[in-house]
Amino acid sequence: MQEIFVYIYNILFIILYLWVINVAGYAYKATGNNFFYYAVLLYVILIIDSTTAFSFDILKMSNSWLQINNRAYCLIRILIYLIGGCCYVKLMSSMLLQKPRFFFYLPIIGVTLVDMVAVLGFYNNFDTSILQRSVQDTGILFLCLIYAIYSKKLNRAIHYKQNYDKAVGLTAVLMILSVIEGVVFFIIHGLDIPAFSELLSYMKIIGFNEDLFSIIISLLIIWFAKKEEEIANKNQLENLVQQKMNQYQAMIHEKENANEENQVIDFCKYYKMTKRESEILRLVLKGKKNQEIADELFISVGTVKSHIYSIYKKLEVDRRSQLMHIFMEYQGK
16 A cells, blocks of 8 residues: 555656646746756756655565665765755755855755765664655755845845745745654654554655645746746737837838938929039938038038028028928928
């Protein structure tokens, strides 16, 4: 019966982890947020860890000839914890928008060394899984403490500050409960009460608070990923619409300029202006001053004035305002 329970229990967790990887992967593509990238890496490690533990438990309970050495199994789990812990550091640092400092890794490295000494030194075949879990959860607890202190010292605003504080707080609480769970196991085991034998056998396989933490964090990451992906897709759609609107407005503006240019050409032909007079008239209509016209056409201001006088004479006006009025009347025809 326990074999079936362990099988179903681990399969459900692997399905949950695969769901997180899928959702976080899509969110990373949509947002480019490194938080989701490290979430994917972390959950790949969790699947490897779950699969390793699941395989070991099934083989052990089935008394199969294909057995994994307990010490080798523990060392594999320690290595997986080290890699997963580093991913967890990266994950938390990405929420601070900071590169992880070396001291962020110290709790993970410290726990890894303690576990290795325990496994290679005073190895206990019966209690090692509970001992490992308790020590590893203590390492994550110290990591949360470091992150909480460090985040308070940051002078600038932290990205997703509210979500970050909740994640650190939740992790700390459940890691404390997980350590307490380990202490309770050793107390009950020391009392040697037959009524608790079944509970102890399940506690060796399942870390209840650890697994509760995994479920809550997984669901929160899924919710956060979907929310961020939705915002990113909405922004992308708005940017696309704005880009199309800008292109349309540019096209309309270009057509209006072309139409106005054609009207200036017709106007100049109608009043029989020379090529230079046409160039100067076009700039006059744009509101350019004599000096600006001279600079643009590389001629002297006196030459500009001479051509403008010639234009006035052909239009029978003596001011620019009158020239503009005649051109607007011509446009209205």
